[in-house]
Amino acid sequence: MVNILRRKAAVVTLAVAALSLAGGGVAIAQPAAKAPVEVAQGPVRQPRPDGQPPVTGESARKARAAAGVSTLATAPGTVSFAVVREDGTLARSSGGVTSLRFSVALYGPGQYQVSFPYNVSTKAFVATIGDAGPGYVPPGGEISVAPRTAPLTNSVFVQTRDSDGDPANRPFHLVIAN
Template sequence: MPEVSEARQPDTSEARHSAIEQPPATGTEAEGLDVLAVPATAAGLPATAQGHFAVVNTNGTLARGFGAVSSVRLAVGQYQVVFIQDVTRSAFTATIGLPGSVGGSPPGEIAVVGRAGVPNGVFVQTWNSAGTPADRSFHLHVSS
């Protein structure tokens, strides 16, 4: 007589689920003690927070920005964006995207890093989806 195997049921035990959840906050973590806060401005941001952005056209020209001084296309898929302050200790976020509000952006990839030798600058590289350098318009945010 052939063996009959039982279908395995998913493990729904409480122990399994608790292993993937965060542990509860205790002590000063739960109370929010010992947290040094920076007083907020009238706009709600800490006085030390700086958020700058640039929207850059495919040809490297600056479409618009806040705190952005200039942008330039250096080579195919390579751009430099310069801001009003030193951004060497900042965080950068960039995404491929059209500068306007109409149409769809061609797909691609993007990478961003501080600009070597330019403390106020950011270096952006863009590629098509096949990994070949390609000119793409993009949105760049700098958090300081």
């Protein structure tokens, strides 16, 4: 019995040693190229300290058009959503929603406003890059959301970027959790 245990112990020891050596080769692999210390961002005009474009006549008009349409969406546990194309037009929504893309010439690409029919300033926002069509794979990128600056409390500011972090127009899906 003792011999069997010694043989098994030797086999287990060899197996552990072999796996450690095989895994060690992976652990010490180094990347081929190191990332540059500083990465320059594209030239984007940031007119406000919070990074959002100022409230314009068009953005205020779109927000007012959506405001006050529905109070049912504010019930706890309900969800409102918007699917927005990269040009800022609304593909589909939960109703009473408007969207716009800010002027690329004035503020750079990838800046949107989505307005809902109720105050969303204290709600939870979830967004992801995503195409509006069925079966399409969306382009790679990043997305950020924030409540729109006052007085547009029924609107959300959305900023999209490409995979390198540069501002870029991207289609997206936005959900407001009540």
